[in-house]
Amino acid sequence: MVRAQEGEQLIMIKRLYYYIVAVFLFLSMNEKQLDFIISLHTKLHRQGPGSDEETLKAIQITGLNALTALKILDLGCGTGAQTKVLNNNLNGNITALDLFQPFLSILEEKINSKNVFAFQGSMEDLPFEKKSFDLIWSEGAIYNMGFENGLKYLHPFLQKNGVIALSEITWLTNERPAEIETFWKNEYPEIDTAKGKIKIINESGYQLIDHFILSEESWLNNYYGPLEEELHRIEMEDSLDDELKEIVQSYQNEIDLYKRFKEYFGYGFYVARKVN
Numbered sequence: 198m199v200r201a202q203e204g205e206q207l208i209m210i211k212r213l214y215y216y217i218v219a220v221f222l223f224l225s226m227n228e229k230q231l232d233f234i235i236s237l238h239t240k241l242h243r244q245g246p247g248s249d250e251e252t253l254k255a256i257q258i259t260g261l262n263a264l265t266a267l268k269i270l271d272l273g274c275g276t277g278a279q280t281k282v283l284n285n286n287l288n289g290n291i292t293a294l295d296l297f298q299p300f301l302s303i304l305e306e307k308i309n310s311k312n313v314f315a316f317q318g319s320m321e322d323l324p325f326e327k328k329s330f331d332l333i334w335s336e337g338a339i340y341n342m343g344f345e346n347g348l349k350y351l352h353p354f355l356q357k358n359g360v361i362a363l364s365e366i367t368w369l370t371n372e373r374p375a376e377i378e379t380f381w382k383n384e385y386p387e388i389d390t391a392k393g394k395i396k397i398i399n400e401s402g403y404q405l406i407d408h409f410i411l412s413e414e415s416w417l418n419n420y421y422g423p424l425e426e427e428l429h430r431i432e433m434e435d436s437l438d439d440e441l442k443e444i445v446q447s448y449q450n451e452i453d454l455y456k457r458f459k460e461y462f463g464y465g466f467y468v469a470r471k472v473n
């Protein structure tokens with residue numbers, strides 16, 4: 198089992214939430230802050246936007262079914278919302294990998310299956326043999342290693358004709374207000390339209406099968422709603438110091454930003470086949 202060093206964990210958590218608590222990119226996060234964020238996210242069913250229906254829709258796009266035993270890698274699995282859907286709808290083994298053990302412990306409680314293996318490690322340093330997987334899945338997590346870099350890094354780990362399915366922040370329009378454009382360009386310069394994302398996919402050794410845009414409900418009902426509730430509960434019940442109050446405020450700012458600009462950005466779900 199690969200265990201990330203504590204220093205590496207701090208860097209990773211900054212990346213992990215760099216669009217969630219952007220301001221902390223520029224500060225060094227201490228252990229208390231890190232624990233607070235991990236603890237907050239362990240209370241949520243999903244650590245990012247998504248839904249069971251949309252995971253299922255992406256599975257259907259892969260063309261894979263439960264008739265064949267598959268080797269599946271779920272990268273940045275969090276507490277396992279999508280892992281559960283994969284396990285219920287496909288056959289074979291799933292390696293569910295995340296950097297943070299507290300998420301994996303919840304995943305193990307949530308999914309009691311001999312076919313699912315929780316694995317603590319970094320997606321940027323996979324200890325697997327080349328061509329180990331028929332399917333690599335990653336919902337809302339590939340940005341941690343960068344979209345293009347991730348596509349290229351993961352390519353050798355897929356079997357011939359293997360499939361990759363990724364959800365990734367995406368511009369929904371060709372033009373948008375300067376405020377949101379500047380925000381995202383600073384936080385994640387790789388943000389692009391679906392057309393731009395598909396071009397990167399097709400230039401990185403894959404052929405897009407299909408893609409779709411996650412619904413607003415996947416953001417508001419499945420992620421931000423529960424997150425906002427938890428933030429309100431924490432504010433009411435816990436005595437937070439200024440540092441933690443600042444984190445709560447950063448989350449609230451992110452939620453407000455989505456509500457104001459949701460017609461301009463969302464998540465694309467991209468499914469592609471390895472071609473060489």
Ligand SMILES: C[S@@+](CC[C@H](N)C(=O)[O-])C[C@H]1O[C@@H](n2cnc3c(N)ncnc32)[C@H](O)[C@@H]1O
Nearest residue numbers: 243244245273274275295296319320336338341
């Ligand atoms: C936005 S969350 C998405 C979680 C889950 N897929 C979901 O949609 O609910 C991103 C996940 O990536 C994980 N992560 C961040 N950096 C990572 C890395 N370098 N290697 C593996 N997992 C990482 C985080 O711990 C977190 O669980």
